[in-house]
Amino acid sequence: MNKKLKTILGIGTALFLVVVAVVYVKFFSSNTKFSKEELFVEVPTGSTYEDVKKIISPYVENMSGFEMMAGLRKYDENVKSGRFLLQKGMGNFKLVAAMRRNVPVKLAFNNQERLENLCVRISSQIEPDTTKLLATFRDSVFLKQNGFTKDNVIAMFIPNSYEFYWNVSAGKFRDKMLKEYQNFWTKERLQKAENLGMTPVQVITLASIVHKETVKKSERPVVAKVYLNRLEQGMPLQADPTVIYALKSRDNDFDQVIKRVLYDDLLISSPYNTYVNQGLPPGPIAMPDIDAIDAVLSPDDNDYIYFCASVEKFGYHEFASTYAQHQVNAKKYADWLNTTGTKR
Template identity: 30%
Template sequence: MKKLLLSLLVLGVLAVALAGTWYLRREQRISAFAAAPITLPAEGVTLAVPTGTSPRTLAKLLADAGIVTDPELLYLYIRRERVGPRLKAGEYLFEGTLTPAQVVEQLASGRVKLYRFTVPEGLRVEEILPLLAGSELKLDLEELRRLASDRNFPREAGVPVASLEGFLYPDTYAFTRGATAKEVLTKMVERALEEYRKADAQRKDGVKLSLLETFTLASIVEKETGQPQERPRISCVFHNRLRQGIKLETDPTVLYAMKLLRGVYSRNITRKDLRTPHPYNTYTTPGLPPGPIASPGAAALQAALHPLDCEDLFFVSRNDGTHIFCPTLECHEAAVRKWQVEFFREKRRRQRMNGTP
């Protein structure tokens, strides 16, 4: 009887030792696997993890995509680290050289793949929407246009008028796959209003522009400015003209008015265009137009609410992106002769001498 008990004890000890050895070796394998880097293709590997994916299924998805080498060891690692409940669904981009532990950490942190697009300053809504549709988000252009033309949507998004013109803030945006047209447009409006609040906090004493008037003037400043440092001075010119009841007479508003009349945007202005009455034509209509003519950036919004102190009433392009500023009509007429008449006359003369068109 004693021999039997001794044998059972020995067998028990051996079983425990074997189990311990097996467990230790398994832990070593799991640890070695989790720390072993794998180099992914140069373009990376994108993987969509559906909602409700179990850790075992996820491990297989990762192995099938070539992101890890052993689904069973990955599953055991997930169980050992107790990260299963933290793993998040979504679309992920795995790139570079990663260990399985880093892959799991990315999934647990929810660092999903982002799709970016950039909207430059000074674009109109009709120019911005195709940029969104052509981005990697692949937004539906007709849906974008439907929302932009829906008179209720702008107000729902926080715009004080029934148009998104001027309120799709120019910036670089990042969204996850599946972002809707409504979500994207709403975010762009939110950014515009956010930048307005920042500019409003620095509003100059005596500047009484409303939110809509601010975006309207800022859009004109944006379209008129070739050099960023000139924005506050160009804003000063327009503020001075508004204060004195002088028509703004700014060409970008004429182009916008003619686009509304004809349905087609043109960069050329005729004398007839200047004389064509329209609420957006600041050669025929005093004051600010009814709304923005493009999307202004942060600097233009700041300039609209915090213009430079100046006595200027005119500015004339030097044809290099900068302007000559004048406080009097005499100064302005001299600048026009030099930079709009003589400049182009000399340019045509040189072209004829060089035989260029």
């Protein structure tokens, strides 16, 4: 091989290595500028390529490099909405790939007292806002077709963990929740509800009261039976949690904490006041846990009619079959409350 050919080959090799280096830098070397190991970016429905560049620009070191890769891979012509995971050290090739991979949200909700609170909770995790979710859940056609009302549609939401894409529509989210509700009500659960002479919504409404009365899983079937006994005997439920719900609703303040129900509170005019209204309230006063629902469906076997908080086993209750025994238990609790100075 002559000297001239060697020179040409040497120059060619050098140029090739330069090209490889440039390609590597443009395609694969780090082009991120955030300190966290990973972060999520959200691209709203209907976003354009220009919108995407504005969204990710705080996290990309060299936007021209990203734009070149986006053009080569035609991402600029096929923008996707959703939630996307960016990892520290990603190069342009991986950045573009990441912006095409919609990552699901693991959505969870529980212990919500009102549909409004539930919508706030959900909207913090997916794209539809609170107003849109609330309007979708209260759509009159949907309610009528599925046997719900504005007061009891919260019964449709079974507390659990679910997986959704961030950009799911409010309608598709609602329909998925309806399907989960229908799946929850198996033949066995439906039969148990029928044996009680109750509909699924009525079961969940009573379960919401049981849920509020006690956090102790072992006690819930006992409390559930007390209320079922009252219903069977034609007694008012006289459930303090329903009065608390009525007070919060009157004040439009569900953040307030009410530890003690006073005599005057029992007179509040509200369909949720089970001291003055017979039977169940118009809908659930909270989103009950599944074990509270199952406690109503499989209640304890007892003849208790009364119960109040225990001063000997805090967190638990004292139960009674007679009013005389209940008065003894209730006085102990009232005396204890007075010693603590609890007025409300």
